[in-house]
Amino acid sequence: GAGVSQSPRYKVAKRGQDVALRCDPISGHVSLFWYQQALGQGPEFLTYFQNEAQLDKSGLPSDRFFAERPEGSVSTLKIQRTQQEDSAVYLCASSLGGRVGGETQYFGPGTRLLVL
Amino acid sequence: QQPVQSPQAVILREGEDAVINCSSSKALYSVHWYRQKHGEAPVFLMILLKGGEQKGHEKISASFNEKKQQSSLYLTASQLSYSGTYFCGTEHTDKLIFGTGTRLQVFP
Numbered sequence: 402g403a404g405v406s407q408s409p410r411y412k413v414a415k416r417g418q419d420v421a422l423r424c425d426p427i428s429g430h431v432s433l434f435w436y437q438q439a440l441g442q443g444p445e446f447l448t449y450f451q452n453e454a455q456l457d458k459s460g461l462p463s464d465r466f467f468a469e470r471p472e473g474s475v476s477t478l479k480i481q482r483t484q485q486e487d488s489a490v491y492l493c494a495s496s497l498g499g500r501v502g503g504e505t506q507y508f509g510p511g512t513r514l515l516v517l
Numbered sequence: 518q519q520p521v522q523s524p525q526a527v528i529l530r531e532g533e534d535a536v537i538n539c540s541s542s543k544a545l546y547s548v549h550w551y552r553q554k555h556g557e558a559p560v561f562l563m564i565l566l567k568g569g570e571q572k573g574h575e576k577i578s579a580s581f582n583e584k585k586q587q588s589s590l591y592l593t594a595s596q597l598s599y600s601g602t603y604f605c606g607t608e609h610t611d612k613l614i615f616g617t618g619t620r621l622q623v624f625p
Binding site for chain 2: 436492508
C-alpha cells in the first residue's frame with residue numbers, strides 16, 4: 402500500500418496496562434508525526450521525528466508516553482500504565498521533507514484506544 | 518493558542534457555497550487545511566504559504582491574510598462528498614496546531 406498504515410486499528414486496554422501503537426509511514430518520508438484526537442476535537446500534536454531523531458516531544462502529556470523511530474521508518478508510540486483519560490484516537494502522519502512549512506502531511510487511519 | 522474556526526457547523530444544499538474561517542492569535546507562517554470524515558483519517562486539501570503561494574485542490578480555494586492572522590476556505594458548488602469536518606492547521610516552529618473544526622453537511 403502507498404499510504405500511512407497504523408496498527409492495531411482498535412485497542413481496548415484495562416487501566417494500568419501498557420500499550421504499543423505502530424505506525425508505518427509512506428516509504429521514503431523523512432518526517433513522522435504523532436497526534437492525539439479526542440472525540441469531536443482536532444488532532445493535537447504529540448511528537449515529531451526527522452528520520453530517527455525525535456526533534457520535538459513537547460506534546461507528550463506525561464512521562465508515561467514514549468515514542469521511538471529507531472531506524473527512521475516505522476515508529477511506535479508506547480503508553481505505560483494507561484489511564485482512562487488516555488482514551489482517544491492516535492493518528493500518525495508522515496511528510497516527504499524535513500520541515501513542516503509547505504509540506505503535506507499524510508495521515509494514517511488512526512488507532513482508537515479505549516481504556517476501561 | 519489553538520486557532521478558532523467559524524462557523525462551528527454549516528448545513529448546505531448540494532450546489533451551494535460555503536466559507537470557513539480560521540483565526541490565530543499568533544503570527545502565521547503557513548496554513549494547512551484538511552477534511553475528515555467520521556472514523557477516517559484527515560485528508561489534505563490545501564496549504565497556503567506566507568508570501569501567497571498555494572498548493573492544493575482544484576475545486577477548493579483559500580485565502581491567507583498574514584496581517585490579520587486569518588485564513589478562509591471557499592467551497593463553491595458544494596457536492597455531497599464535501600460533507601465532513603474541516604480543520605485548519607497553523608504552523609508553529611516544527612508543529613501544526615489544529616483548529617477547533619467546522620462540521621459541514623451537504624444534503625441533496
